[in-house]
Amino acid sequence: MSKSYILSIDQGTSGTKAVIFDELGNVVIKTTEPLKSYYPESSFVEQNPEEIYQSVIHAVKNCVSEFNGKFPGDDHKIISCGISNQRETFVLWDKNGNPMHNAVVWQCKRSISICEKLKEKDLEITINSKTGLTIDPYFSATKATWLYENNPKVKEAIDAGNAYFGTVDTWLLYKLTNGKSYKTDHTNASRTLFYNIYDLEWDSELLKIFKLEHLNLPDVTFSSDYFGDSTFEGTFKNPLPISGIIGDSQAAFFGEACFSNGMAKATLGTGSSILYNAEKMETQAKNGMLTTIGWSINGQVNYALEGVIVSCGSTLEWLKNQLDMFTSHDQIEVMATSLKSNEGVYVVPAFSGMGAPYWQEHWRASIHGLTFGTNKEHLVRAALESIAFQIKDVIQSIEEETNSSLKELKVNGGITANNFLMQFISDLLKTPITNMGITDVSAWGAALMSGLGAKLWNNVNDFPQPSPEVVKSYKPNSNSITVQTSYGNWQAILKNKRA
Numbered sequence: 001m002s003k004s005y006i007l008s009i010d011q012g013t014s015g016t017k018a019v020i021f022d023e024l025g026n027v028v029i030k031t032t033e034p035l036k037s038y039y040p041e042s043s044f045v046e047q048n049p050e051e052i053y054q055s056v057i058h059a060v061k062n063c064v065s066e067f068n069g070k071f072p073g074d075d076h077k078i079i080s081c082g083i084s085n086q087r088e089t090f091v092l093w094d095k096n097g098n099p100m101h102n103a104v105v106w107q108c109k110r111s112i113s114i115c116e117k118l119k120e121k122d123l124e125i126t127i128n129s130k131t132g133l134t135i136d137p138y139f140s141a142t143k144a145t146w147l148y149e150n151n152p153k154v155k156e157a158i159d160a161g162n163a164y165f166g167t168v169d170t171w172l173l174y175k176l177t178n179g180k181s182y183k184t185d186h187t188n189a190s191r192t193l194f195y196n197i198y199d200l201e202w203d204s205e206l207l208k209i210f211k212l213e214h215l216n217l218p219d220v221t222f223s224s225d226y227f228g229d230s231t232f233e234g235t236f237k238n239p240l241p242i243s244g245i246i247g248d249s250q251a252a253f254f255g256e257a258c259f260s261n262g263m264a265k266a267t268l269g270t271g272s273s274i275l276y277n278a279e280k281m282e283t284q285a286k287n288g289m290l291t292t293i294g295w296s297i298n299g300q301v302n303y304a305l306e307g308v309i310v311s312c313g314s315t316l317e318w319l320k321n322q323l324d325m326f327t328s329h330d331q332i333e334v335m336a337t338s339l340k341s342n343e344g345v346y347v348v349p350a351f352s353g354m355g356a357p358y359w360q361e362h363w364r365a366s367i368h369g370l371t372f373g374t375n376k377e378h379l380v381r382a383a384l385e386s387i388a389f390q391i392k393d394v395i396q397s398i399e400e401e402t403n404s405s406l407k408e409l410k411v412n413g414g415i416t417a418n419n420f421l422m423q424f425i426s427d428l429l430k431t432p433i434t435n436m437g438i439t440d441v442s443a444w445g446a447a448l449m450s451g452l453g454a455k456l457w458n459n460v461n462d463f464p465q466p467s468p469e470v471v472k473s474y475k476p477n478s479n480s481i482t483v484q485t486s487y488g489n490w491q492a493i494l495k496n497k498r499a
Contacts, residue, residue, distance in 0.1 A: 132291025243453025
């Protein structure tokens with residue numbers, strides 16, 4: 001039987017990965033290309049749209065070149081391409097395909113004042129009931145409104161119907177197909193703040209609220225579908241079908257096989273995105289959670305509840321880079337386990353406010369319980385525990401929302417190498433934690449979507465399973481009184497912070 005391969009593009013905030021998987025899920029070739037961010041003002045974050053596109057082209061060209069060196073003449077066995085992308089980041093371009101402004105990145109906070117005005121107008125319920133989201137600069141719409149209000153060129157183009165909007169997937173697709181394909185998938189559309197996730201359409205009322213009613217918007221389709229063809233600027237002799245597109249966090253959710261109700265994944269990176277399979281949702285989430293589209297395949301849309309945690313790995317980076325607490329992340333676990341407990345020291349990592357379930361953008365970070373006996377080991381342990389406590393806050397809120405219990409938490413990301421933290425999370429949640437051992441899980445999720453679209457697999461039951469040798473599991477200890485007591489203290493600190 002001839003082998004088949006899938007090209008997967010994972011376009012992230014700090015760079016682009018191009019990964020070629022075989023049909024068993026093995027990484028055959030992987031290349032990376034860095035990507036710059038620009039900070040024109042405090043709290044403004046932008047990227048150059050052409051640089052985003054070129055990072056993809058360079059990563060793909062290098063990846064396929066290495067593949068051809070390893071398997072000469074086999075590039076025709078690469079049957080399709082899948083794309084996962086940084087969510088919420090968007091580009092506006094004119095009818096000639098020229099960007100009118102830098103891409104505005106999901107991290108950008110330029111629209112805080114616009115969000116506050118919308119809340120003052122009591123639009124939170126209206127927006128949440130249609131989108132499942134909260135009014136926050138994190139999402140695309142308010143930043144597009146900011147451009148409309150502050151950039152005359154953008155305003156003129158939008159009013160004239162000559163401005164085209166796209167999240168990063170749409171921009172890449174448009175460029176890769178020379179303007180022939182103008183599409184997105186349900187997961188990316190659901191992160192814009194003007195897509196109705198229940199009616200599955202761009203919402204005219206919301207677009208009017210955001211002053212974007214004359215904006216051109218892409219067709220929305222299923223995550224696994226035919227999106228167009230591309231030679232990737234001559235990398236392939238024959239155009240390669242693009243048959244899967246999905247937002248990066250949802251791609252990880254799908255790649256982690258969270259296919260049943262009560263399954264959840266946590267991506268632990270700079271921040272964290274926790275997605276909890278809720279299958280079908282008919283009303284908006286409460287308790288500070290977001291309702292989003294987890295994926296859409298075979299004519300079916302699957303919903304998820306999401307908790308966005310702003311600071312996880314970034315807290316550790318702050319200790320490392322700003323306070324010189326350690327020089328290598330390999331030191332963290334040894335430092336944390338040198339103590340039997342946190343000895344009353346807690347870090348609330350609100351460096352950029354707090355996300356779910358608090359949504360307190362004006363909070364600032366704080367350290368509690370310091371004594372003359374406190375040392376750097378206490379702060380490192382407290383920083384690690386703050387990650388677990390935030391995850392617990394999110395999961396507990398989702399369980400209350402869905403009246404269900406977490407079955408298993410799948411974890412991915414660099415921080416998952418910390419065994420102390422993984423066991424602490426398992427003890428705190430009283431639930432098994434599993435690391436599937438898939439390094440490039442977002443890329444793998446996009447590859448699975450693409451494989452479905454290309455009919456390499458018929459359904460999720462056909463997907464290859466990870467080798468047991470790479471799977472790492474953590475089971476909760478029966479006696480976790482200290483952990484639960486620490487969490488109670490954490491909750492008390494946050495309650496006082498709210499007061």
